[in-house]
């Protein structure tokens with residue numbers, strides 16, 4: 001159940017963060033070229049507050065009008081709060097999502113749906129159409145329109161130029177009506193600014209936005225697009241979540257917020273946009289014109305090479321009178337997407353368990369790009385079970401297609417603790433018997449360690465205790481101290497050595 005107040009705007013969330021001393025304004029001049037990334041990285045690595053740069057300096061040395069917000073979701077607590085729950089409420093929200101995805105939810109999941117009755121009702125509610133909106137207080141078109149005046153960061157020394165990193169890209173498929181919000185897609189796709197009114201849209205081919213673009217292209221038309229900057233936290237996070245196609249991210253965000261989404265018609269494209277956002281860039285994506293996008297530093301910790309992506313012709317920038325510009329960087333983890341990924345993985349656990357019930361817990365180490373290595377603990381009951389779980393993850397769950405290594409451990413091992421994992425590998429695994437290698441499986445084309453783009457091997461490591469026909473040897477019993485003696489020791493030490501950390 002939503003446990004925090006609604007955050008209908010980015011500003012309301014910033015106020016909430018400020019009340020918890022998780023918000024810092026930086027008055028010093030800071031360049032949008034590299035300097036802002038350097039400051040943000042150090043704050044993120046320290047688990048620090050949301051940052052507002054009040055004096056952003058553009059590459060020509062002038063001061064940008066809009067202040068820059070970064071590190072919005074720099075801690076797991078803030079990501080969960082953006083979804084409306086504390087960290088320990090994630091599992092329940094995850095169970096609701098699992099039930100939502102399942103056409104006829106099993107018994108336990110029906111319970112999850114019944115515990116979120118308001119959210120379920122809100123999902124059926126139509127967004128509220130408004131006539132005037134804060135995001136349209138200023139409408140810049142023609143000669144007044146200049147994307148290069150926005151404080152768009154150039155993040156890394158090898159980057160090709162300024163990059164929008166937190167845009168909520170709103171599209172609808174060809175043949176739908178502007179009012180049919182349930183058919184809308186909202187996704188986060190980075191956008192390279194080329195000039196005052198041109199940019200490049202980097203939606204990967206399997207994304208919702210790219211599919212909509214194909215539908216307009218097949219009809220020989222350009223794709224209307226609204227690029228929402230500084231949306232409310234629920235819209236931002238819903239747009240990054242892999243939601244079932246039956247639910248629009250915009251409606252879902254309203255439901256998460258406990259209120260109907262407020263939308264307004266865009267000024268120059270046939271789309272509805274969030275009325276309370278900070279800025280909206282409106283435009284058309286070309287059916288045939290592409291431009292080389294990149295290179296840009298990516299979440300892998302390396303620069304991507306330049307690749308062609310479609311060009312956007314911008315027709316208007318609408319904004320609040322004193323707009324905030326929301327930004328982040330992507331780079332070798334930890335970065336903000338890795339922290340969001342950690343929380344999303346916790347949300348996904350009930351869905352994963354619905355498919356593979358013996359899974360107890362799961363960790364996708366952020367340091368391994370949040371998806372390339374998975375460690376999973378299971379309730380092991382029969383020989384060969386660890387391999388079955390590996391194949392289940394790779395075969396049934398699309399989000400594990402690019403996980404090149406799966407380590408399976410028993411449920412007495414914490415899969416989120418490298419020391420526990422190392423102990424399981426060192427004491428329960430034989431490389432000759434317990435490693436499963438596969439060749440020629442699908443892989444993230446960004447992984448240049450793969451022999452071919454998009455095609456690579458996979459490795460599964462069974463680090464569980466071997467049982468039944470898996471072994472003919474006697475395995476040592478795991479050592480445990482009697483809990484009574486543990487309690488005695490804690491009590492004694494708290495008196496004679498109070499500073500000792502267990």
Ligand SMILES: Cc1cc2nc3c(=O)[nH]c(=O)nc-3n(C[C@H](O)[C@H](O)[C@H](O)COP(=O)(O)O)c2cc1C
Nearest residue numbers: 187188189190202203204207208209240241242337
């Ligand atoms: C900060 C951030 C940047 C992202 N950049 C991209 C990107 O450049 N291209 C892309 O295809 N996905 C990118 N993603 C991932 C997608 O937004 C995400 O997978 C989303 O669920 C896609 O939505 P869709 O399935 O509706 O297309 C990014 C996510 C975040 C949080």
